[in-house]
Amino acid sequence: MNAPVTGLAPQAARTPVVALVGNPNAGKTSLFNALTGSSQKVGNYPGVTVERKAGRLALPDGRSVELIDLPGTYSLNPRSPDEAVTRDAIFGRLPGEAPLDAIVAVVDATNLRNHLRFVLELKALDLPLIVALNMSDLAARDGIVIDVEQLAGQLEVPVVATVAVRKRGLDALAAALTRCIGDTAPPPASPRATDIRALQREARLLTAAVETSTGTARRWSQRIDRVALHPVVGPLLLAAILFFMFQGVFSWAELPKDWLEAGITLLQSRLTAALPEGWLLSLLNDGVLAGVGAVVVFLPQILILFAFIIALEQSGYMTRAAFLMDRLMARVGLNGRAFIPLLSSFACAVPGIMATRTIDSPRDRLTTILIAPLMTCSARLPVYAVVIGAFIPPRDVGPFGLQGLVLFGLYLAGILGALVAAFALRRTVTKGAAPPFLMEMPKYQWPAARDMALGLYGRATAFLKRAGTIILASTIVLWALASWPQPPADAARPGIEYSLAGRIGTALEPLFAPIGFNKEIAIALVPGMAAREVAVSALGTVYALQGVDEDNAGGLIEQLRTAWPLPTALAFLAWFVFAPQCISTLAITRRETASWRWPIFMFSYLFAAAYLAAGLTFHLATALGL
Amino acid sequence: MTHPLTPSPHRAIDSLAVGEVAQICAIDRAGLAPETAQRLCELGFDEGVDIEILHRAPFGGDPIAVRVGNMVVALRRDMARLIEVGA
Numbered sequence A: 001m002n003a004p005v006t007g008l009a010p011q012a013a014r015t016p017v018v019a020l021v022g023n024p025n026a027g028k029t030s031l032f033n034a035l036t037g038s039s040q041k042v043g044n045y046p047g048v049t050v051e052r053k054a055g056r057l058a059l060p061d062g063r064s065v066e067l068i069d070l071p072g073t074y075s076l077n078p079r080s081p082d083e084a085v086t087r088d089a090i091f092g093r094l095p096g097e098a099p100l101d102a103i104v105a106v107v108d109a110t111n112l113r114n115h116l117r118f119v120l121e122l123k124a125l126d127l128p129l130i131v132a133l134n135m136s137d138l139a140a141r142d143g144i145v146i147d148v149e150q151l152a153g154q155l156e157v158p159v160v161a162t163v164a165v166r167k168r169g170l171d172a173l174a175a176a177l178t179r180c181i182g183d184t185a186p187p188p189a190s191p192r193a194t195d196i197r198a199l200q201r202e203a204r205l206l207t208a209a210v211e212t213s214t215g216t217a218r219r220w221s222q223r224i225d226r227v228a229l230h231p232v233v234g235p236l237l238l239a240a241i242l243f244f245m246f247q248g249v250f251s252w253a254e255l256p257k258d259w260l261e262a263g264i265t266l267l268q269s270r271l272t273a274a275l276p277e278g279w280l281l282s283l284l285n286d287g288v289l290a291g292v293g294a295v296v297v298f299l300p301q302i303l304i305l306f307a308f309i310i311a312l313e314q315s316g317y318m319t320r321a322a323f324l325m326d327r328l329m330a331r332v333g334l335n336g337r338a339f340i341p342l343l344s345s346f347a348c349a350v351p352g353i354m355a356t357r358t359i360d361s362p363r364d365r366l367t368t369i370l371i372a373p374l375m376t377c378s379a380r381l382p383v384y385a386v387v388i389g390a391f392i393p394p395r396d397v398g399p400f401g402l403q404g405l406v407l408f409g410l411y412l413a414g415i416l417g418a419l420v421a422a423f424a425l426r427r428t429v430t431k432g433a434a435p436p437f438l439m440e441m442p443k444y445q446w447p448a449a450r451d452m453a454l455g456l457y458g459r460a461t462a463f464l465k466r467a468g469t470i471i472l473a474s475t476i477v478l479w480a481l482a483s484w485p486q487p488p489a490d491a492a493r494p495g496i497e498y499s500l501a502g503r504i505g506t507a508l509e510p511l512f513a514p515i516g517f518n519k520e521i522a523i524a525l526v527p528g529m530a531a532r533e534v535a536v537s538a539l540g541t542v543y544a545l546q547g548v549d550e551d552n553a554g555g556l557i558e559q560l561r562t563a564w565p566l567p568t569a570l571a572f573l574a575w576f577v578f579a580p581q582c583i584s585t586l587a588i589t590r591r592e593t594a595s596w597r598w599p600i601f602m603f604s605y606l607f608a609a610a611y612l613a614a615g616l617t618f619h620l621a622t623a624l625g626l
Numbered sequence B: 001m002t003h004p005l006t007p008s009p010h011r012a013i014d015s016l017a018v019g020e021v022a023q024i025c026a027i028d029r030a031g032l033a034p035e036t037a038q039r040l041c042e043l044g045f046d047e048g049v050d051i052e053i054l055h056r057a058p059f060g061g062d063p064i065a066v067r068v069g070n071m072v073v074a075l076r077r078d079m080a081r082l083i084e085v086g087a
Helices: A028-039 A081-090 A109-123 A136-141 A148-155 A170-180 A196-210 A219-228 A233-252 A254-274 A279-296 A299-315 A317-330 A336-344 A349-358 A362-374 A378-391 A402-427 A449-483 A500-515 A519-525 A534-542 A554-563 A566-578 A583-593 A597-623 B034-042
Strands: A017-022 A041-044 A051-058 A064-069 A102-108 A129-134 A144-146 A159-161 A211-213 A438-440 B010-012 B021-027 B050-056 B064-068 B071-075 B083-086
Touching: A017 A028, A017 A081, A017 A109, A028 A051, A028 A064, A028 A102, A028 A129, A028 A170, A028 A449, A041 A449, A051 A170, A102 A109, A102 A170, A109 A129, A109 A136, A109 A144, A109 A148, A109 A196, A109 B034, A129 A148, A129 A170, A136 A144, A148 A159, A148 A196, A159 A170, A196 A211, A196 B034, A219 A233, A219 A317, A219 B050, A233 A254, A233 A299, A233 A317, A254 A279, A254 A299, A279 A449, A299 A317, A299 A336, A299 A349, A299 A449, A317 A336, A317 A438, A317 B071, A336 A349, A336 A362, A349 A362, A349 A449, A349 A583, A362 A402, A362 A583, A362 A597, A378 A402, A378 A534, A378 A554, A378 A566, A402 A566, A402 A597, A438 B034, A449 A500, A449 A583, A500 A519, A500 A597, A519 A534, A534 A554, A566 A597, A583 A597
Parallel strands: A017 A064, A017 A102, A102 A129, A129 A159
Antiparallel strands: A041 A051, A051 A064, A144 A211, A438 B071, B010 B083, B021 B050, B021 B083, B050 B064, B064 B071
16 A cells, blocks of 8 residues: 555656645645645546645745645544545555655644644654644734744744745745755655544643733634624624625626627627538537537626635635524534535536535535535526416516516425425435534634635636536537438428427427426427526427527517416426426536436436426316316 | 532533533543544543633524634534533
């Protein structure tokens, strides 16, 4: 397991590897960002969904090292896949990672005694070690004075005071690294038994010896918490923050979304002018550009959502939201950390599922991923708008409009469906005791602009790479299905019915007939696999209407009124509460669970739920004579 | 059984009032999974450490947020009942 790797590469070309290791909330990522800046690369460790963040750091003597930012952990005994990556990297047995030349242990100067315990655990490994005493400015503000020299003397390792967000102490850290990195890599450390409690006591004694505290630690955080965690004000504040977040996601994203759509339309019309009518033009316009368009029009919304999530995480508020919501989430077998990912899924399940990485229990995380698509995402709104516009009369029920009530009911049905699904999943496929809810609530901090920007860049590129490629590919495949074979010249029916998509839809018709769906719906569901809102334009195509989209659905509304009985329309709405068809969600689930098993399971259970809900609605409505 | 000079020395932190500071005197580690007992220790819960209840969550007062040393930790009350403090 710990076989030496000498001889794999010539020593002269060797780039030493240095890892940043530390407790969560020690400011490790800020320090990494400050040290590596734009040279960092974000990837994935093979086989696990843990990000690998690496960057280059130039040392004062001209050498450079590869700096890796390992996931934060409290000890070398992992509780989550992230923490296991840190342990394996330290012991030099992580696939794809060279053994470490040195460790920089990042500690929070305002929480020395807890973080020193981990330093003592790392020190016992006999790898070259440097302690970065981070957030030393906050410690000074809290009236904590730390004798750095004495700490270094007692620990017998170099200690450098740093302030990552202000780029202080970075040169001293690089200089210390220069002194401790040799020409050859040290032998990898091996695991050993540690008595955490003994180390904890040693850390407390050590802290007492080097630290004098005169002020009140965390005074600001405690003041904010008195409001943020207040039994009445706290939930109201959370609701206000979330309201603001959704306003931002839906209203600020409109303008850039319009620009992107206009840009795509402009490109399409340029192509139409430049190329002859034919399959090439259709491929480029309806396949490639439509596919790219489907990805990028979501980008503004997703970026804004990510910006909010990153700000909530970095400020420390995310754990407060989890604290406030834990009780409610516990009733269905989840914990408070599932709240924000599920809420984000009301905008789009993709960033919601990516945000589940903060849930440390793998079972809770999987359950959250599986129910995320039940939160009514923005892509369902165009479908709801068209069908409600066509079939629900705009009259008032008491002080409320009936159309709005139906829309509200659909949102509510999604939430209830998610609660039932979570409850059922936790007792079946994700059965097992959840690790107890035990969560550090870090002090509040202003999110640093550099950390926000790098975090946002990382997640945006991850979205484009993970979802974008699959969405683009599947849009082209669905375009091909809907375009071939071409209809005969004397076609009496809409062209799509002659295509493969049309034939698949026609073949599926008997499957959908029992729940009240006609052939046109069955056909529209096939290209609608790409994304839920595509069903609107697909219905337009099936009913041979030109240029139907979410902004121009008047003709379609008229058409549907005559073509569908009311029970069918209601069944269609019920279908979309659960609707499994969204390739981006399935793609991101594949990425985040590292297997095809869960996206296939997700699709199947959502399909079954949608089928049951639509069938029940159809037959109930028919029986009631609607 | 009780000595007149040490009346009911142990009670669960769950029963502390918000803002009341006490010292942890016993943790029922046998009532916890080994990993959980370890994580509690890693978060600074240990005999002899000061502890204070800072907040109780809305909707039933569960979970609670406690200050232990310099750290604030949220935990559910069923676990809090296993941590005892001196009077």
